[in-house]
Amino acid sequence: MTMICLVRHGETDWNVQGKIQGKTDIPLNTEGMRQAARCAHYLTDSNWDVIITSPLKRAKGTALLINEKLQLPLIEMPEFEEKHFGDAEGMTYEERELTFPDRHYPNQEDNYLFAERLSSGLQIINECYQNKRVLLVSHGGVINALLGTLSKGEIGSGKTRLLNACFSHIQFDQTNWVIENYNQVSHLEKVMSGT
Template structure:
């Protein structure tokens, strides 16, 4: 006898938060809680408008302000609440946080070199927060996404997170080794579509930014 169970595949709209002043000046944010700038607020409003007609059952966000502000722009017109999930935070960069790239290179030359060489197990210098290796961050970020999918089978969920989280999802869906260079863009306020079915994350489309003008910033590399 054939099963009448509904399709339990989960559709995920994975969205990077809108622009912040630190994005614009290439200052590393990590776990530091930076708000959207005026351009980021504009992007969030456009994002909310373009997604207003899409069937979204649930909106979830990192607990950092830049992500929550972006998620609220999506949820507001729907009269929905935003679920906050701290596991969707950006990677913690320890002593790198709050610094420009040039400042990181000057202050922490060895750690900066390892980071740029994609040493995924390199330990970051201690700062206000304790840094994560890229492998630790990848496991956390992908685990959070898969956990949200498992909690909403058969639903469509909008997840608002950060550039690093989006990178991890792309690598997981494409089967890319963590050590390989990032040769794909991660844009502010972009919509990136995935499906999770039978515990497998699959990429559907990447980097939708047609709703935004002018061009948006890539993630820090």
């Protein structure tokens, strides 16, 4: 049975400012690096076979910090880059509401093509890492889209606010992917309390 732990990247300055990042390549901030270190500490207690990451700096930086402890093969997969939000990238929620009240952002990636890209990525993982335990470091939009698809819209995009450096677990059960849990943050409690 293939198991994936979806890890949302650590915090960035744009996360703090409430700006939508999309494909804009923003690095982790100091807090994001601490969150990644806390993920690494927690993940050393279980066995993983490989880390797959989005190539964007905030995800790859999180993956590299985790891998300092785990020392696993690390693979970049562009299939798991964040969705491109077009003209809305770099805008805060308030700016987006004023500029695009209908939430249709010019030049953004098509939702259907985005879903196809993610589905293709999952298929590659299931073919290449069958019966393995995979850490997949990616983005809030990616993880929410996957959760939305797998739950048939019960959770995910528009319904679930994923925290930075949270864990969500899915596994392939003979014919489909099943959500085990999502938005798990107990491993971050010491970071969130400031220690």
